[in-house]
Amino acid sequence: MKNLISAALVGLLPVAAGATAIEQAPWAPRSAAYRLTLFMGNLTPVPWEKIENSWTAPAPGSALSEDAMSRVTPAEASAISAALAAQDRQALFEAATAVVAQGILRHLEAAESALGQPNAAYEVAKAEALFRAFEDGIKAADAKAARDLGRAWLVLNSSLGTAGVLGHGAQETDAKRFAAARATLETYLTENYLPAAYAEREKLTPVPESAVRSGTPVTLPATLPPGSNIADQRELPRLVLQFEEAGEDEANLPLVAYGDMLFDSPEIFGAPARELGIACSTCHNRSDVNRDFFIPGLSKYAGGMDVDGSFFNPMFNDRADDHLDTPSMRGIRFTAPYGRDGREPSLRRFIRNVIVTEFAGDEPTPFQLDALEAYVKQFDFLPNPKIDRAGRLTDLASDAAKRGEELFNTEFTGLGDRSCASCHTPERNFRDGLTYDIGTAEPPFPGGTPIHFETPTLRNINFTAPYLHDGSLPTLASVVDWFDASKDLGLDEAQRADLTAYLEAVGDGEEPYQAFEGRDSVFRLSWEELTTFASTLDTLLPMRDAQNIALLVDTVAPDLAADASVMVNQNSKPEIYKFAAILRAVGDASAAGDWDEAGLQWSQFKAMQAEIDERMY
Known part of the structure; x- marks a missing residue:
């Protein structure tokens, strides 16, 4: 639910129709480099420099701060280096695959030589850590082999023997079985x-050679490379919604509630986003920005990615490595045009573009677009008592900020005899709705026209670092320094500090992060939102809208079950699974056209919700 859950598993596996993200466990350095090679080697164009870095520097997602090349033989290093220098995908695949396979064999040999000693278990563990790089490919291509190999690993570990505890439970080493x-x-x-x-290989995968040569089609689950993070940031942004601030219950606004569900649903996107559990809320976390979002090969900095690359929608691939920082959606009804380059004049068109163009989803229905637009228009800015309704500083702002306000409204020659306020107009939420070339992007060719970017709002920007369209500046102070240097503003150190203080004052906000205490737990937040989503069945069932009922059930039921892992009241965890199963029964009955049964199951769902609500935290 809004990606609230993080759990360590063996790998970042596809999330079944839910938006509950799973954090992957760290990888061994060579396995990390190998999987990064496979992932980035399939991008178009191939980011060769990034692949090289995954071998020559500690790879993202690696368990150790060691580069993979430090753990290979001279011959293996030479083969990897030669393939990288030649930018030969096939040669790199072969060399990288051999590195992992040979590494497993060397560790197993060392383990057998050390049987009866503690080091044997250590070597087996290192071999297993490397085998992880191949494991999902074997499972997808040959289930029987996967089972046989799994048993072999169990036998290896059970054959090592153990000294027991204080002389009890000792087991002899079984060299023959090992x-x-x-x-x-x-x-x-x-x-x-x-x-x-x-x-x-046209596509680089960990599928075993025998399966490739047989020509049997193999469907691999969608996975992200080591170092990826699509889980929520640790501090959840506070979500400010107009209707809640006015005291209205979202359950009384079915169109808004359904839009809220769609915002959390991977089902509206195409593969692989849908299979990975990526939803709108993955990046635009609780209307703001998921500052921890990162996918190696697609992201240059955390909090953004190249949205028009080949991974999510090859048809939309511009073949340029153009990372975009994710913008906040707070106050989005005031911030047209949309997209960093202002390419979409209407919010509705922008939403449709994200679904269909960026993430290869099916064309949304008018009802779905109505719902999404109705929901996101409820996003508001965090209240900021340091500015008034016209964007002017109040008495709560510091003296430095007030001096900065004067500078913000001062015309500079380097800005074309305009001020910062000319574009970031205070009375218009610190923006003007226009696009400019401020020198942050290079032309696509010599003499060409660079991309113009829209003026972003300055409201609540204290919580949306890094800055500029590509996230290249880490702090507001660095933004001030950049403008001072690039536009020859001639500010001294004190003036730059004052202007930074002003930006921090207008960019502030009350209670920016969600607070959890006692019964107000992470799960309670999930519970209340998911059951609100389900409440739209009161509208959808009388309409007999099987399509949108299926989408709702496929989103909410798995998230309910997944989110149960973080319940404070673990005694009530089994009830969540039963609750989710009833919701699934509503979906099954509606899909079969049995509307009486769907209504009956929905009544049971509501009755159970009322019965268990107090225990759900």
Whole structure:
């Protein structure tokens, strides 16, 4: 639910139709470099420099602060380096695959040599950490082999023996069983990941060689590379909604509530975003920005990514590495035009563009666009008592900020005899609705016209770092320094500090983060929002709208079950699974056209909600 949950699993696996993100466990350095190579090697164009960095510097998502090249043999390093220098995808795939496979075999050999000693278990663990790089490819291509290899790993570990505790529970080392299990793994790895010749690969994947050569289609689950983070930031932004501030219940606004659900639903996007559980709220976390969002190869800085690359929608690929910082959606009804470059004049068109163009989703229905637009128009800015309704500083602002306000309204030659306030107009929420070339983007070719970017609001910007369209400046002070230097404003150190203080004053906001205490838990927030989403069935069931009922159920039911993992009241956890199953039954009945049964199940859902509500925290 709004990506509220983080859990460590073996890898970043696809999330079944829900927006509950899963944090992946750290990877071994060589496995991390290998999976980054596969992911980035499939991008168009291939970001060769980033792939090289994943081998020569500690890779994102690596468990250790060591580069992968420090853990390979000289011959392996030479093969990797040669493939990178030649920018040869196939050669790099072969060299990288051999690095991982040979590493597993070397660790298993070392483990067998150390049987009976503590180091044997350490070597087996390192071998397993490397095997993780191949594991999902084997599971997808050959379920039987995956089971056989899984048993082999269990036998390896159980054959190591143990000294027990204080002399009790000791087990003898079983060298024969260990050798047999090692042979099973070695045979499979040699045949499938160290063949005499590799098949040419159009798409780089960890699928075993035997499956590739057989020509049998293999469907791999969508995965993100090591170092990816699509879970919520640790401090959840406070969500300010117009209707809540006015004392209205969202359940009484079914169009808004359904839009809220769609904002949280991966189901409106195409693959792979849908399979990974990415929703609007993944990046625009609780109307603001998920400052921790990061995907290696797509993101230059945390909090943004290249939205028109080849991964999410190849048809929209501009073949340029043009990272965009994610803008806040607070007060979005006041901030047209939309998109960093102001390409969309209407909010409705912008929403449709994100779904269909950026994330390859199906064309949304008019009802779905109505709902999404109705919901996001409820987003408001955080209240800021340091500015009045006209954007002027109040007495609560510091003296430095007030001196900065004078500078903000001063005309400078370097700004074309205009002031900062000419574009960031205080009485218009510190923006003017126009686009400009301020020198932050290069022309697409010599003599060409650079992209113009729209004037962003300055309201609540204290919480949206980094800054500029590409997130290249980390602080407001660095923004002031950049403008001073690039526009020859001639500000001294004290003036720059005053102007920074002014920006911090107008960019402030009350209670910027969601507070949790006692019964007001993370799960309670999820519970209240998910059950509000479900309340739209009171409208959808009489309409017999099976399509939107299915979308709602496919979003809410799995999120309810997933979010149960963070309940404070763990005794009530089993009730959540039963609750989610009833909601799923509503969806099944409506899909079958059995509206009487759907209504009956919905009545049971509401009755159970009333019964268990107090225990849900």
